[in-house]
């Protein structure tokens with residue numbers, strides 16, 4: 001493809017056409033000139049021959065040499081005649097050669113194309129009396145022809161110049177400039193500038209093309225605007241969908257993490273529960289517990305203070321403590337942070353760490369950044385205080401776990417405390433002080449005491465829930481059987497305190513049944529406390545309430 005502009009190609013085409021036409025015209029002029037020259041030469045030759053044939057016969061016949069010379073000289077006056085000769089009876093009697101042609105003879109002129117020659121007989125009364133030869137030079141005609149040709153060439157060149165300049169001016173003004181403007185505007189539009197206005201003057205094809213371009217530009221602009229709008233909307237939708245997707249993914253990830261965390265924390269609670277049931281001694285349990293919590297929550301410091309006799313809280317176990325001289329082992333109720341939390345029964349998060357709370361490492365000691373002090377409250381009484389030191393803030397999940405773990409620890413600790421308390425009061429054996437005067441009921445009371453002792457053994461020996469549940473169920477069922485037997489007899493013999501006695505039975509039965517149901521459904525309950533309650537109730541009820549029906553029924557003949 002040519003890189004030339006339309007303007008150059010158009011002008012070259014115009015110049016070629018004009019040159020072609022002028023060459024054609026010039027050739028025509030030359031051909032016409034040559035023909036005209038030949039015609040004129042032939043006419044001149046004919047005229048000279050005619051003149052010779054008309055004038056010479058008489059003079060020649062009369063042997064008038066002078067006239068012959070005059071006639072022939074007259075003919076030679078014509079400057080185009082370059083050779084003239086007269087022959088009589090084969091002898092050349094007259095011969096003239098134009099100056100400048102030297103010694104040329106007739107044969108020379110015959111052989112050259114620059115000359116026109118002719119010879120003819122001179123007749124007198126139809127008898128040949130001589131022969132005339134005339135040679136005409138073509139030079140003057142050629143010179144005229146050349147002049148004409150030069151004029152034509154000059155005219156042609158002038159015409160070429162004028163036509164070229166004019167065509168270039170017109171084509172530039174009417175075609176190329178508007179086309180260049182169109183091209184610039186179209187390039188600008190193609191480059192993205194849809195506001196590039198195409199200037200279209202005139203009502204010709206280019207003007208119409210420019211207006212069509214403008215219309216097309218407007219349409220494209222509208223299309224692009226619409227497209228941008230659609231694109232923008234699409235982008236917004238994509239962004240929105242992406243954000244939603246990201247949110248869902250995040251939520252899913254969070255839910256998964258929460259589920260995993262929840263599972264991990266749940267497992268830790270179960271493991272902690274096993275640790276809590278692994279021993280009967282407070283020191284042992286506190287040590288195991290401190291170590292487990294420190295490892296699970298990655299805590300550098302743990303202290304476990306348990307309520308002792310009186311109102312002080314003694315350190316039962318610790319983890320990571322810096323054991324320096326003068327470090328207090330116990331806190332009075334309401335004294336120090338431990339005693340204060342025990343008194344207020346509310347956890348506290350400390351960020352100004354006391355000097356004593358240093359953590360001992362092989363390389364030295366550092367202070368934790370945060371200390372969380374958590375009271376273990378049972379039955380509105382603080383029975384222990386947990387002290388947890390951390391290098392970082394506790395997360396919500398960790399705090400929640402500590403809260404749940406604390407419930408289990410409280411229960412386990414209370415069980416140990418109750419058992420140790422029980423050990424002191426649990427020497428439950430039937431003796432005469434339990435004798436109600438009715439043998440059947442004495443036997444049932446003995447059996448109830450056996451059930452209570454079995455429950456104590458199960459709890460003390462850390463039997464599993466299934467075994468403890470079986471004993472508790474047996475105790476509950478037998479209690480109901482015994483109460484029914486007593487109530488039947490009292491009612492049968494019109495025992496006056498029957499109603500109040502029955503009321504006491506109902507209260508105990510409903511409490512025991514409720515506790516059993518809670519235990520059966522998996523709830524963690526303090527069995528030791530239940531046991532203490534049962535022992536105390538049994539002792540009180542048999543020795544006071546049951547004993548009152550003995551004399552009345554004895555009088556009715558029942559023993």
Ligand SMILES: [Fe+2]
Nearest residue numbers: 482486542546
């Ligand atoms: Fe009883």
Ligand SMILES: [Fe+2]
Nearest residue numbers: 486541545546
């Ligand atoms: Fe009773």
